[in-house]
Amino acid sequence: xxxPLTPLEFARRTRKLYANRExxxxxxxxxxxxxxxxxxxxWSTALRALGVKQGDRVAYxxxxxxAMLESFYSVPQLGAVLVPLNYRLIAGDFAYLIxxxxxxxxxxxxxxxxxxxxxxxxLPNVTSFVALExxxxxxxxxxxxxxxxxxxxPFEPAQIEETDLLTINYTSGTTSRPKGVMITHRNxxxxxxxxxxxxxxxxxxxxxxxxxxxxxxxWTFVWTVTAVGGTHICLRKVEPTxxxxxxxxESITMLCAAPxxxxxxxxxxxxxxxxxxxxxxxxxxxxxxxxxxxERVEGELGxxxxxxxxxxxxxPFITICESRPxxxxxxxxxxxxxxxxxxxxxxxxxxxRVVDEAGNDVPRDGQSLGEIVVRGNAVMKGxxxxxxxxxxxxxxxxxxxxxAAVVHESGYAEIRDRLKDVIISGxxxxxxxxxxxxxxxxPAVQEVAIVGLxxxxxxxxxxAFVVLKSGAAxxxxxxxxxxxxxxxxxxxPHGVTFVAELPKTATGKVQKYVLRGGGAxxxx
Numbered sequence: 001x002x003x004p005l006t007p008l009e010f011a012r013r014t015r016k017l018y019a020n021r022e023x024x025x026x027x028x029x030x031x032x033x034x035x036x037x038x039x040x041x042x043w044s045t046a047l048r049a050l051g052v053k054q055g056d057r058v059a060y061x062x063x064x065x066x067a068m069l070e071s072f073y074s075v076p077q078l079g080a081v082l083v084p085l086n087y088r089l090i091a092g093d094f095a096y097l098i099x100x101x102x103x104x105x106x107x108x109x110x111x112x113x114x115x116x117x118x119x120x121x122x123l124p125n126v127t128s129f130v131a132l133e134x135x136x137x138x139x140x141x142x143x144x145x146x147x148x149x150x151x152x153x154p155f156e157p158a159q160i161e162e163t164d165l166l167t168i169n170y171t172s173g174t175t176s177r178p179k180g181v182m183i184t185h186r187n188x189x190x191x192x193x194x195x196x197x198x199x200x201x202x203x204x205x206x207x208x209x210x211x212x213x214x215x216x217x218x219w220t221f222v223w224t225v226t227a228v229g230g231t232h233i234c235l236r237k238v239e240p241t242x243x244x245x246x247x248x249x250e251s252i253t254m255l256c257a258a259p260x261x262x263x264x265x266x267x268x269x270x271x272x273x274x275x276x277x278x279x280x281x282x283x284x285x286x287x288x289x290x291x292x293x294x295e296r297v298e299g300e301l302g303x304x305x306x307x308x309x310x311x312x313x314x315x316p317f318i319t320i321c322e323s324r325p326x327x328x329x330x331x332x333x334x335x336x337x338x339x340x341x342x343x344x345x346x347x348x349x350x351x352x353r354v355v356d357e358a359g360n361d362v363p364r365d366g367q368s369l370g371e372i373v374v375r376g377n378a379v380m381k382g383x384x385x386x387x388x389x390x391x392x393x394x395x396x397x398x399x400x401x402x403x404a405a406v407v408h409e410s411g412y413a414e415i416r417d418r419l420k421d422v423i424i425s426g427x428x429x430x431x432x433x434x435x436x437x438x439x440x441x442x443p444a445v446q447e448v449a450i451v452g453l454x455x456x457x458x459x460x461x462x463x464a465f466v467v468l469k470s471g472a473a474x475x476x477x478x479x480x481x482x483x484x485x486x487x488x489x490x491x492x493p494h495g496v497t498f499v500a501e502l503p504k505t506a507t508g509k510v511q512k513y514v515l516r517g518g519g520a521x522x523x524x
Contacts, residue, residue: 004162006185007192007220010227011037011073015154018229021203025250026066026234033229036070039146041155043074046145050128052105054079054158057168059103061085061094061112063236064209067132067142071107072213072222076185079158081165083180084214086172086505087112093178095119098126101168101180101384107142110134162186167217168384169312172505180384183217187315190377191220192227194348198320199283199306201254203229208246208255210238210265216316219256219285219308240268247277258286258508259293260447262305266297267446267469278302285309285317287509288340288415290437295336309342309415310349311401313393314378318352319343319413340437341414342405350376353398354405354413366408369416369429373398404431421512423452425461430491432512435462438486439479439493444472449502449510455494464493465515467501 003009019034031039052058058075060082062068068084075082083101085094087109094115098106099122106126108116110133117138120129128140135141166185170178201207207225209232211218225232233250235242238257243265246252257265262284266273278301284294285308294305310316321343327335345352354362354370362370379399382390393400404422405415416422416431423430432450439448447467452460464483468474476496483492503514 004160004185005189006076006160006162007166007188007223007227008073008077008157008160008185009189010192010223011040011077014226014229018203021229022231023226024066024069024232024234029066031066033226036066037073037154038151039066040070040073040077042146042149042151043070043142044078044155045149045151047074047078047080047105049149050105050140052078052080055081055165056105057081057083057101057103058105058107059083059085059098059101060107060214061087061116062107062109062132062214063087063111064213064234065109065132065236066234067107067109068213069222069232069234072217076160076166077155077157079160079164082167084167084169084217086170086214087212091115091118095122097170097178097180098123104128105130107132113139160185162189163381165381169214169216171312172509179386179389181312182381182384183315184381187378187380188217188220188223190348191315191317191346192224194346194378195220195224195308195317196227197347198322199281199308201225201228201230205230205253206233206251207231208233208243208250208252209235210243210261211256211258215286216310216312219283219310219316221256238264240265241272244268244272244276247280248275252277252280254281254283256283256285259284259289260287260502260504260508260510262289262293262297263447266293266301273301276301279304281306283308288342288433290433290440291333291336291340292437292440294339295333298336299332305339307339307341307343309413310378313380313399313401314349314374315380316378317346318349318372318374318378319345321412324410338412341408341412343412346378349378350374352413354407362407364407364409364411366406366414369404369406369422371419372401372403372405372413372415374401375399421451423450423460423462425452425455425490426458428490430462432462435464435483435487435491435493438483439464439466441486442474442479442482444468444474445479446470446472447502449512449515450493451512451515453495453516461494462491464496465499465502466496467499 023033023036024031107130131139168180280303307321309319362368446469453463455461503511
């Protein structure tokens with residue numbers, strides 16, 4: 001007998017096998033898996049009493065809390081669709097996303113009640129507003145609803161097909177309105193299995209939530225940690241001191257972070273870095289990490305980094321940069337260069353190709369640039385209520401990622417840029433990622449973003465936006481010369497702007513369109 005592939009199956013197994021193991025730590029709150037799943041069941045019951053039916057959408061606006069984690073089980077087992085929203089957006093954005101998704105219920109953390117209250121008149125389809133914390137007039141209280149919900153044994157999940165929608169995850173909307181990525185139960189299940197094949201975890205693992213749960217469903221770790229009976233350690237705000245404290249206090253073994261978040265952690269207080277727990281396993285994704293970042297984190301902190309690649313539309317992982325036995329003899333610097341590649345397909349994700357404009361595979365020469373296209377179990381069902389946008393990226397059965405990459409002789413793919421971020425200067429293609437990787441090796445540079453700016457002679461030329469390390473000093477001419485000494489001269493920046501910080505998304509991606517538009521944050 002075949003059963004639908006759904007991450008709810010991981011919950012069933014874990015509840016049976018690991019009921020008394022610690023499941024969630026959120027501040028002073030500690031829950032076993034039995035306690036955690038009872039809360040999920042109670043919330044499913046409460047949502048049903050609020051009129052939520054199979055196929056209805058339930059929106060959440062919350063940081064990494066136990067209540068947010070509970071949503072990834074309680075909403076889907078009703079057969080409803082979870083819509084986790086980027087909590088760093090403004091009220092107008094919330095209104096658009098809630099209306100576009102057709103959410104009937106909005107659940108919000110106390111920090112966002114005021115923003116939602118300001119747009120209530122714009123949300124005609126929402127029937128219930130639930131405060132996950134800090135309830136006030138006009139809001140239902142989450143804990144009160146949980147306590148009053150009937151519970152006489154495990155909740156009986158709805159009849160679910162694996163092709164049913166599990167979540168709608170909105171893209172960042174950097175060039176247009178955000179698009180709702182439809183992730184199915186099968187998409188998520190397959191990605192969890194692929195992650196565990198290539199990056200094994202056990203019930204002994206204690207996972208720190210430095211990655212927002214709303215982002216691509218926390219890279220599916222909302223289900224992956226549970227699947228093995230590990231422990232979720234919630235962190236509501238990612239700040240280096242808090243990260244180091246949690247690592248020590250909770251004996252953390254693993255976390256996920258975008259490269260810019262890793263840079264922030266690596267530049268945390270020296271006294272905390274000096275005594276940090278070594279041997280942590282880190283998954284980094286979301287943007288191509290610089291080899292210098294990997295080398296520093298592994299060398300100074302003693303952590304082990306695994307680089308994965310994917311998109312919200314691929315639920316999210318497509319590739320992983322596997323370590324090869326022959327790489328062990330390499331220096332730390334050389335291994336970091338390999339680890340910065342996007343690597344090879346996950347066993348479960350499907351097929352990946354890098355193709356030229358004619359649709360032909362590029363040669364494995366590490367030089368020929370093409371676009372990454374994928375097909376298989378990881379690819380989304382489409383964009384919600386947007387068939388035109390879906391048809392633009394899904395063509396002839398392949399999803400076109402918009403990522404420009406090369407393929408090495410080893411078969412490892414390496415992203416050189418987003419297609420829209422490739423700089424064409426005097427007819428030559430320049431990878432902003434390559435230039436950034438060089439400048440990050442300068443001892444004074446903490447963060448850098450390279451964008452193409454208009455140039456009278458060359459059409460456009462690389463320009464560096466640089467954040468210096470605290471107490472460090474460097475001149476623009478010095479950094480340009482540093483790059484010229486290590487790159488073909490046409491790739492070196494033609495100018496440098498020093499900034500206090502780089503504009504970023506909630507997951508740490510640098511918003512290069514802001515820099516190109518003159519929106520840099522001035523150095524104070």
